[in-house]
Amino acid sequence: MRLMHLTCLAASTLLIAAGCASTPPPTEQVASAKAAVDSAAVDGAPAYAPTETRLATEKLAAAQKAVAAKDYVLAKLLAEESQLDAQLAVRKMQTAKSSKAADEARKAASTGGTP
Amino acid sequence: MNTHSIFTVTALAAALVGCGTVPQPNAALDRAHASYELLQGDPKAVEFAGPEMTQAREALGAADAARTRGDTLRSVDHFAYLAQQRVAIAREATSAKTWDKAAADAKAGGVGDKAAREVAAARLATQAKGAELAVANAGAQQDKARAAELEMQLKALGSKQTDRGDVITLGDVLFDSNRAELRAGGVRDMGKLVEFMKNHPKRTAMIEGFTDSQGTESGNFDLSTRRAETLRMALIDQGVTADRLRTRGYGEAYPIASNTSAAGRQMNRRVEIILSDENGVSKPR
DSSP states (O other), X not given: OHHHHHHHHHHHHHHHHHHHTOOOOOHHHHHHHHXXXXXXXXXXXXXXXXXXXXXXXXXXXXHHHHHHTTOHHHHHHHHHHHHHHHHHHHHHHHHHHHHHHHHHHHHHHHHTOOO | OHHHHHHHHHHHHHHHHHHOOOOOOOHHHHHHHHHXXXXXXXXXXHXXXXXXXXXXXXXXXXXXXXXXXTOOHHHHHHXXXXXXXXXXXXXXXXXXXXXXXXXXXXXXXXXXXXXXXXXXXXXXXXXXXXXXXXXXXXXXXXXXXXXXXXXXXXXXXXXXXXXTEEEEEEOGGGBOTTXXXXXXXXXXXXXXXXXXXXXXXXXXEEEEEEOOSOSOHHHHHHHHHHHHHHHHHHHHHTTOOGGGEEEEEOXXXXXXXOTTSHHHHHHHSEEEEEEOOTTSOOOOO
């Protein structure tokens, strides 16, 4: 009976620890963020969405730092935010390009030339 | 076997208690909801950005869930931020497709009224969106979140806003009558204050001691000074750096209640901690 008590106590301690503390390294999230940031840079997003690109880059660096410091909770948050910031930067660039294309098409149509 | 299940239930309950608190209102999350609803009212968003809208809705759901299960403010803010960015992405998708359509119309039908209208509408959408850029708001959002968190921390400390700043009044429960040493439980009560000082490293604190009018004036002055000093030493012991803490004893001056009743005297025996602003500036008495 006493042994069972001890086992249960140990089990409950483990449960509590699992519930609050243990977070695995966010390897996947950091990799996705890095891919998003890299592809935004290659596509030229920095010129169209400098703020978002900078935020994404800074957060990725902070996430990598947090991983090194074993603060996996913070690292995961930063990586997830970085990824979306980078995606938004690319979207903004697409909007800017589409807007320019539409203006040119309309100008070409009104002057009767071909775009 | 029965014992077993009781233990498991206890453990689960403990795990829940350990992580959760009562859901708090969250300004960032409210704003994310408002942005989403605004965008949902735009028929073009529904037409052009269906998948992105779905992702935004799911992100909002995750943020709502985080708040409901009592995540920390940082965690709820994080999910709210993700939701806000998802909404912004959906908005960009809407704008880009609207422009694409305008371009296609211009190419197909020349400079017809329809094409002109499309371009005008697209330009308007882009401008309206520009006015409330999610990331431009992010800084303000974080400021607000920080302010809200600070307010909560101060509230937990029982602080009051005065024209001198945030003032925390510690009653005489910390000290025995006519003694300057902290009671056993006194140090533990200061845990929140220590935590606050650690979270706000630029803030300084002025610790002021007061007594009731019993005893001699010089004795009271001395006692109030020593009590303030005791508190300072206790805070230093717990890791607050000495240069952020100043003390002063006022004796029986500045009573906050009448000294003619026991209850009034008890209120007058107190230590007040005046917190500076974020830049370390505080007003003298």
